[in-house]
Amino acid sequence: MPCSLGVIGLGRMAQALLLPMIEKGELLPEEVLAVVGHQASIKKAKEQFPKGLSIVSADDLKGSEAWLAPTILLAVKPQQLDAVRESLPSIASQSDEKSRLLISLLAGVRLKHLQKSFPGYACIRAVPNTPALVGAGLTGLAWGQGIPIDQKISVKKIFDSVGEVLELPEEQLDAFLALTSSGPAYVALIAEALADGAVAAGLPRLLAYHLAHRTLSGTAQLLQDMELHPGQLKDMVASPGGTTIAALRHLEKAGVRSAVIEAVVVAAERSQAMAAGER
Numbered sequence: 001m002p003c004s005l006g007v008i009g010l011g012r013m014a015q016a017l018l019l020p021m022i023e024k025g026e027l028l029p030e031e032v033l034a035v036v037g038h039q040a041s042i043k044k045a046k047e048q049f050p051k052g053l054s055i056v057s058a059d060d061l062k063g064s065e066a067w068l069a070p071t072i073l074l075a076v077k078p079q080q081l082d083a084v085r086e087s088l089p090s091i092a093s094q095s096d097e098k099s100r101l102l103i104s105l106l107a108g109v110r111l112k113h114l115q116k117s118f119p120g121y122a123c124i125r126a127v128p129n130t131p132a133l134v135g136a137g138l139t140g141l142a143w144g145q146g147i148p149i150d151q152k153i154s155v156k157k158i159f160d161s162v163g164e165v166l167e168l169p170e171e172q173l174d175a176f177l178a179l180t181s182s183g184p185a186y187v188a189l190i191a192e193a194l195a196d197g198a199v200a201a202g203l204p205r206l207l208a209y210h211l212a213h214r215t216l217s218g219t220a221q222l223l224q225d226m227e228l229h230p231g232q233l234k235d236m237v238a239s240p241g242g243t244t245i246a247a248l249r250h251l252e253k254a255g256v257r258s259a260v261i262e263a264v265v266v267a268a269e270r271s272q273a274m275a276a277g278e279r
Contacts, residue, residue: 003054006066007034008084009076010045010055013105016133017073020161022050029053035063037076064089071154072102072121078109078274085117101151103158107177108274111144111170122147124155127173128162129180137163138180142170174275178267186263191216 005027007014014034021027029052036045039057046055056062066072067089076084102121104114105128114123124147128139139159143152159165168176191212198208223233238244251257 003033003065003069004031004071005033006069006072007032008066008072008074009080010034010036010041011075012133013128014073014075015045015048016137016162017128017158018053019049020135021158022053024161026157026161033062033066033069035060035066037080058087063087068100070100072100073158074102074104074106076106078106081106081109081117088118101147101155103155107181108271110275111142113275115144122151125170125173126155126159127177127181128159130184132159132162135162139163139165140168140173140176140180141165142168142173174268174271175264177271178264182264182267186260187216 029050032053034055103124123144125142131137194212195208
């Protein structure tokens with residue numbers, strides 16, 4: 001069976017994208033050829049998938065066949081881009097038909113740079129976030145030039161299986177990444193701090209973590225399901241002279257709101273700086 005999807009890099013995010021499609025029958029394991037960095041990684045990677053999915057190491061000559069698939073999922077680290085580009089088979093790097101798609105998951109690598117690096121492909125930038133690992137993700141897609149609607153639908157289908165998909169102009173991806181991709185780390189920090197506070201106030205550690213996680217997930221669901229502005233929910237909880245308004249006053253004095261705002265801005269600026277350093 002010919003390879004219809006070539007996967008370059010098979011880390012957690014690539015696995016999270018592939019598994020739902022295979023489980024739903026939208027993609028057969030035999031249609032996938034994945035390339036990993038080292039021979040030692042193959043056995044562990046194969047344990048995650050049904051039989052039939054081909055996984056080879058980067059030094060295996062068969063790996064070049066992945067680049068000839070109609071769709072490529074590029075899921076390596078940004079610093080590995082140069083090495084990956086050098087491994088391109090000549091038939092792929094020299095093609096100018098651009099009938100094949102390259103979907104890049106590389107943070108901070110612009111479409112212009114991708115198109116220059118992979119001239120034989122129509123390039124797409126995808127920015128999925130970590131909750132995609134449990135099917136609750138957000139993915140921002142920025143399209144390269146000349147991609148027909150049928151191919152866009154096929155690409156969106158890949159990411160629909162792990163959460164919500166938004167089509168954005170590329171200039172908005174830095175802010176999208178700063179909020180959605182880096183955001184889970186901010187939330188995890190808050191979850192840990194909430195649990196630590198509860199432990200300091202007398203709760204057992206495991207119970208504190210459980211309650212912190214449930215509080216965060218329940219709050220997010222309430223905001224979304226009731227379509228509340230965050231300020232509305234805050235006002236619903238903070239009664240006059242009560243415990244919540246006293247705590248909120250303390251958070252405002254500590255500059256928590258400003259710190260979170262600046263964290264998102266700094267992350268967006270860092271993404272822009274990474275792109276500016278492209279060669």
